[in-house]
Amino acid sequence: MAYKILVVFLILVLGSISLVSQSSFDVSTHEIKLINVHKNTAVIDVHNLIVGQSGIVVHKTDNRSLIISHAIVTSILNNKSILTLYDLDNLKQNALPIPNLKPQIGDIFVLNHMYHSSLLIVPNFETFQKIKDLYPKQIFFNPDIFASNLKIINTPLPKIQDIKKFCISYDIGTVFIVISNKLYILDSHSFKILNVSELDLLDTTTQSPFFTKVIDIKKEFWDFGEDKIRNYNKYYKNLIKDIK
Known part of the structure; x- marks a missing residue:
């Protein structure tokens, strides 16, 4: 009897530890020097990262710091992380001048850049509040703005x-x-899953395309596809399940 009680106790303790580790995903930034650069690939001397994590590459001079590239962790090899370097599309979007510099050894990779800022896609208001309560330091972008954007581009089913x-x-x-009582945290650039945690939710209702006050998001008149998400959990599960 005592043995059974001990086993149950260990299961409960280990289960609670697992849940705590999942919900405490670290979104803080870390500065790491590039130790090797070749064309659009760079190497950093850190191995405990997740493939799909991203950040920016910064070139520092005496009086200023310049963001010169975006980078995504694409593999872990020989206890080092391999980064793939990309153009600064976010700066192009804002029509700002882009520095004519290429990443080089000694430049700084800022891991988890802007990870504190998040888009929240959930099925209902209760879940919306639950996530905000679980992550009080996270800055969640108003889902109505994303929904308004989808309405402008006539896209009721976001890809x-x-x-x-x-x-x-x-x-x-x-x-x-949030999909079927699980919270998935993804990198917005690579769209790789960084963390998954279980949620205890009572409200199982869903809203299309997600919880928002924006209504009547219509497709283009010539689009013969679906006009709304009919099964919230199935749609978003399919959206993320085969991410390459």
Whole structure:
């Protein structure tokens, strides 16, 4: 009897530890020097990262710092992280001058850049409040603005590219999506899943395309596809399940 009680106790403790570790995903920024650069690839001497995490590359001079590239962790090799370097599409969106500099050894990779700013996609108001309570330090972008954007472009069923483009336009670093009582945290640039945690939710109602006050998001008149999300959980599960 005592043995059974001990087993149950250990299961409960280990289960609670798992849930705590999942919900405490670190969104803080970290500055790491580039130790090698070749064309559109760079290397940093850190290995405990998640493939799909992203950030910016900063070139520092005596009196200023310049953002010169965007970077995504694409693999871990020999206890080092390999980064793929990308143009600064977010700066292009804002019509700002782009520095004519390429990343080089010694430049700084700022990991988790803008991760504190998130787009929140949830099925109902209760879930909306739950996530905000669980992550009080996170800055959640108003979902009505994203919904208004979808309404303008006549897109009642948001695709990955719609979400990524919106996030780039508003400097949003992470996407929080709740699907079937699970919270998925994704990088807004790579759209890779960074963390998954269980949620205890009582309200199972869903709203299309997600919780928002914006209504009547219509498709183009020539579009013969679906005019709304009919199964919220199935739609978003399919959206993220085969991310390459």
